[in-house]
Amino acid sequence: xxxxxxxxxxxxxxxxxxxxxxxxxxxxxxxxxxxxxxxxxxxxxxxxxxxxxxxxxxxxxxxxxxxxxxxxxxxxxxxxxxxxxxxxxxxxxxxxxxxxx
Numbered sequence: 001x002x003x004x005x006x007x008x009x010x011x012x013x014x015x016x017x018x019x020x021x022x023x024x025x026x027x028x029x030x031x032x033x034x035x036x037x038x039x040x041x042x043x044x045x046x047x048x049x050x051x052x053x054x055x056x057x058x059x060x061x062x063x064x065x066x067x068x069x070x071x072x073x074x075x076x077x078x079x080x081x082x083x084x085x086x087x088x089x090x091x092x093x094x095x096x097x098x099x100x101x
Contacts, residue, residue, distance in 0.1 A: 007048035009056075018064060032056075033097035046094070054090035 020027065032053070039049045058068055066072040075091075076089055 025068055029097055035095050036094055050091040050094050053094050
């Protein structure tokens with residue numbers, strides 16, 4: 001979520017980095033948690049962080065194949081969701097990693 005431009009951040013990552021992050025759901029949560037913590041430390045609001053998480057999830061859904069069962073479930077939920085439902089999923093993911101921090 002560097003500079004809250006998740007599309008650019010995902011596009012700039014090497015395939016090897018993407019594979020490593022998506023190798024396990026715990027690694028994905030750790031990556032997301034790190035980005036959320038950095039955004040919080042930079043003073044971004046919860047709403048801005050959730051919007052960035054939504055954009056990141058959209059990019060992943062469009063350009064990355066799920067690597068494990070958890071990611072497959074999230075991908076199917078994301079593909080089935082519309083508008084506010086996607087926002088709710090993104091906010092829930094952010095809260096999940098905040099609680100684990």
